[in-house]
Amino acid sequence: MDLQIALLLGQDGIVNGAIYALLALALVLVFAVTRVIFIPQGEFVAYGALTLAAFQAGKTPGTLWLLLGAGVLVAFIDTVVAVRAGSPGRLKRIVLWDLALPAVVAGLVFWLEPDKLPLVVQVALSLAIVVPLGPMIYRLAYQPLAEASVLVLLIVSVAVHLALVGLGLLFFGAEGSRTTPFSEAQFNIGTLTVNGQTLWVLGASIVLIVALYVFFGRTLYGKALRATAINRVGARLMGISTTMAGKLSFTLAAGIGALSGILIAPITTVYYDTGFLIGLKGFVAAIIAGLVSYPLAAAGAILVGLLESFSSFWASAFKEVIVFTLIIPVLVWRSLTSHHVEEEE
Amino acid sequence: MRMKSLVAALLSAGAVTFAYADITVGVLVSATGPAASLGIPEKNTFALMPTTIAGEKVKYIVLDDASDTTTAVKNTRKLLTEDKVDVIIGSTITPNSLAMVDIAAEAETPMISMAASARIVDPVDAKRRWVFKTPQNDVQMSTAITEHMSNNGVKTVAFIGFSDAYGEGWWQEFSKIAEVRKMKVVANERFNRADTSVTGQILKIMSTNPDAILIAGSGTPAALPQKTLKEKGYKGKIYQTHGVANNDFLRVCGKDCEGTLLPAGPVLVAAQLPDTNPVKKSALEYIAKYEKAHGPGSVSTFGAHAWDAGLLLANAVPAALKKGKPGSKEFRAGLRDALEATKNLYAAHGVYSMTTTDHLGLDQRSRVMVKIEGGKWVALK
Numbered sequence: 001m002d003l004q005i006a007l008l009l010g011q012d013g014i015v016n017g018a019i020y021a022l023l024a025l026a027l028v029l030v031f032a033v034t035r036v037i038f039i040p041q042g043e044f045v046a047y048g049a050l051t052l053a054a055f056q057a058g059k060t061p062g063t064l065w066l067l068l069g070a071g072v073l074v075a076f077i078d079t080v081v082a083v084r085a086g087s088p089g090r091l092k093r094i095v096l097w098d099l100a101l102p103a104v105v106a107g108l109v110f111w112l113e114p115d116k117l118p119l120v121v122q123v124a125l126s127l128a129i130v131v132p133l134g135p136m137i138y139r140l141a142y143q144p145l146a147e148a149s150v151l152v153l154l155i156v157s158v159a160v161h162l163a164l165v166g167l168g169l170l171f172f173g174a175e176g177s178r179t180t181p182f183s184e185a186q187f188n189i190g191t192l193t194v195n196g197q198t199l200w201v202l203g204a205s206i207v208l209i210v211a212l213y214v215f216f217g218r219t220l221y222g223k224a225l226r227a228t229a230i231n232r233v234g235a236r237l238m239g240i241s242t243t244m245a246g247k248l249s250f251t252l253a254a255g256i257g258a259l260s261g262i263l264i265a266p267i268t269t270v271y272y273d274t275g276f277l278i279g280l281k282g283f284v285a286a287i288i289a290g291l292v293s294y295p296l297a298a299a300g301a302i303l304v305g306l307l308e309s310f311s312s313f314w315a316s317a318f319k320e321v322i323v324f325t326l327i328i329p330v331l332v333w334r335s336l337t338s339h340h341v342e343e344e345e
Numbered sequence: 346m347r348m349k350s351l352v353a354a355l356l357s358a359g360a361v362t363f364a365y366a367d368i369t370v371g372v373l374v375s376a377t378g379p380a381a382s383l384g385i386p387e388k389n390t391f392a393l394m395p396t397t398i399a400g401e402k403v404k405y406i407v408l409d410d411a412s413d414t415t416t417a418v419k420n421t422r423k424l425l426t427e428d429k430v431d432v433i434i435g436s437t438i439t440p441n442s443l444a445m446v447d448i449a450a451e452a453e454t455p456m457i458s459m460a461a462s463a464r465i466v467d468p469v470d471a472k473r474r475w476v477f478k479t480p481q482n483d484v485q486m487s488t489a490i491t492e493h494m495s496n497n498g499v500k501t502v503a504f505i506g507f508s509d510a511y512g513e514g515w516w517q518e519f520s521k522i523a524e525v526r527k528m529k530v531v532a533n534e535r536f537n538r539a540d541t542s543v544t545g546q547i548l549k550i551m552s553t554n555p556d557a558i559l560i561a562g563s564g565t566p567a568a569l570p571q572k573t574l575k576e577k578g579y580k581g582k583i584y585q586t587h588g589v590a591n592n593d594f595l596r597v598c599g600k601d602c603e604g605t606l607l608p609a610g611p612v613l614v615a616a617q618l619p620d621t622n623p624v625k626k627s628a629l630e631y632i633a634k635y636e637k638a639h640g641p642g643s644v645s646t647f648g649a650h651a652w653d654a655g656l657l658l659a660n661a662v663p664a665a666l667k668k669g670k671p672g673s674k675e676f677r678a679g680l681r682d683a684l685e686a687t688k689n690l691y692a693a694h695g696v697y698s699m700t701t702t703d704h705l706g707l708d709q710r711s712r713v714m715v716k717i718e719g720g721k722w723v724a725l726k
Contacts, residue, residue: 005548005552008544008548009544009545009548012542012544012545015542016541016542019541166377169377169381173382173385173593174381174382174384174385174564175382175564175565175591175593175596175597176565176566176593176597177596177597178597264541267541267542268540268541268542268569269565269566269568269569269597271539271565271566273379273539274539274541276539277537277539278541308542309542309544309545310545311545312536312542312543312544312545312546313545313546313548313549314545316505316508316534316535316536316545316546316549317508317534317535319508319535319537319545320508320537
């Protein structure tokens with residue numbers, strides 16, 4: 001191995017690590033706010049990438065039907081709840097978010113012929129389809145069980161994951177897709193060649209991480225999420241709706257996932273089930289951070305990316321083994337150093 | 346009480362339909378899970394199969410095994426005990442098919458596998474007496490590759506394959522034959538179907554500077570190493586296996602796959618075969634049927650394995666009917682004997698001639714070398 005190979009591997013590892021970092025942040029966020037270990041996080045990666053790929057292939061993505069269907073279902077349940085509670089004032093909100101928004105997105109998709117539009121509009125439309133699925137999934141699967149134990153929420157997560165993977169196979173088929181790169185540019189730094197898309201991934205990751213930092217530090221909604229994460233009951237007593245916090249964190253998670261998918265789709269082939277493995281590696285990073293610390297999760301993700309890249313050079317057959325074995329010493333170290341508090345009972 | 350009589354009525358209704366549905370074919374495909382890109386065209390193919398053979402009605406019961414061995418075993422038992430099938434066609438992949446061999450033999454029911462490994466039918470012993478298969482063995486395909494390599498002056502070759510049974514099987518076969526052909530295998534790497542990057546493996550392979558590289562993967566995931574090779578400026582020959590022979594691979598790989606060489610069943614390039622080739626007519630017939638139902642360009646070689654299984658069955662049923670009625674032990678035994686007696690059956694993937702020691706029955710006519718040119722499959726002479 002010479003310096004050139006080490007540099008190339010390092011570059012590859014950092015790019016992958018940046019994506020894992022985004023997913024790790026989303027996982028930490030969702031867990032901190034709702035105590036849900038969000039296994040379906042990876043599915044948003046695949047949905048985002050494949051929705052964009054479907055637009056570029058001139059097809060109507062199946063996720064659009066999922067959005068419309070989920071919207072109708074959520075609207076129906078919420079209407080029943082609102083009528084029973086005798087507060088018809090909520091109906092306007094329900095119609096706006098669960099029926100009108102998906103309908104407008106669907107209208108745009110049919111009216112605009114997305115395959116002829118610039119990439120920016122295609123990306124925006126893909127996000128508009130995939131991101132609202134986040135809060136809808138929270139409403140349908142998690143909100144009725146919001147007070148349940150972590151284990152029950154984990155089981156629900158597995159179920160949601162399996163359902164979304166199955167729907168992905170139905171919508172996009174078993175074969176993968178790629179999208180056109182954001183930029184075809186190439187830069188030479190010494191002996192190293194850097195692709196434009198690589199810079200896009202790194203740049204977008206850094207911007208997102210900074211944006212999350214500002215969101216949590218400076219905005220009222222961000223502070224509300226943090227308050228819920230630290231103490232649910234206390235936050236409720238202060239008038240923060242935990243349902244709102246849950247929906248907001250799922251929206252952010254869906255947004256981060258879909259955007260990650262859109263970023264990696266030009267560099268690698270994305271399949272309906274690609275997201276799971278990417279999400280799992282993000283999860284390893286999140287575990288390194290103990291599911292609480294954002295900076296540690298990002299650092300852990302870069303570590304996972306680099307480890308993966310270098311082990312694929314030295315021992316490609318054992319790459320996954322090496323990456324996932326990393327979790328064992330981390331868990332041992334964590335259980336030795338931190339005092340564990342039983343949550344239930 | 347009413348419930349009870351309803352159940353009884355339903356049961357007797359079920360029994361009645363059962364008696365009328367004559368030949369029952371149990372089909373097991375991997376229509377979901379990792380092998381879905383193979384299993385889905387196979388599943389689609391069963392919808393195109395004849396509903397009567399030799400004047401008898403045929404009922405196909407298609408189950409999915411989710412590319413999972415345990416599910417395959419469970420569903421095979423279900424087909425045998427609940428549906429009392431006369432023959433089992435399946436499964437799509439080797440591990441599942443191997444697990445089903447014991448069950449089919451125990452129930453004395455013939456089974457036709459659509460998976461690649463030679464171990465499914467070789468050697469033909471007391472259990473494998475009941476088992477047949479339609480796809481070419483990996484060894485047939487890898488001899489085609491090594492032959493082409495040594496004819497074109499390849500001295501050193503690198504291997505990168507899936508880190509699963511598919512890649513491992515190819516490595517076993519390929520490394521053996523390459524040695525016989527006096528080629529030096531300079532690198533042996535693995536990657537995962539779901540990997541987002543193979544940069545490490547490709548850099549290692551390129552540091553050994555091989556004349557040719559064989560990528561042993563199936564479907565669109567096999568495009569990733571090829572794209573990385575081109576990106577890093579590899580100039581040598583690139584070989585793929587027949588696992589990539591579907592149009593989605595061309596779509597995903599695009600211009601990076603120009604000049605790629607691979608062995609494949611003749612159905613892939615049926616229209617380009619000379620009219621004298623006996624396989625051409627039956628292959629074109631299958632393509633026409635499939636594309637009529639699923640649109641132009643939708644056909645894949647995997648579905649053709651299922652079609653061939655159907656042809657074997659249709660060819661064997663008349664002889665078996667003389668031995669006994671469908672649903673009886675005699676019929677199943679007769680079906681097994683008739684399948685083993687298949688001679689010169691022209692199918693989509695080649696010409697089948699079975700013997701008591703060969704339950705595949707394909708010869709050299711079952712493979713052609715193909716090159717990707719201008720985004721199309723082109724048969725090499």
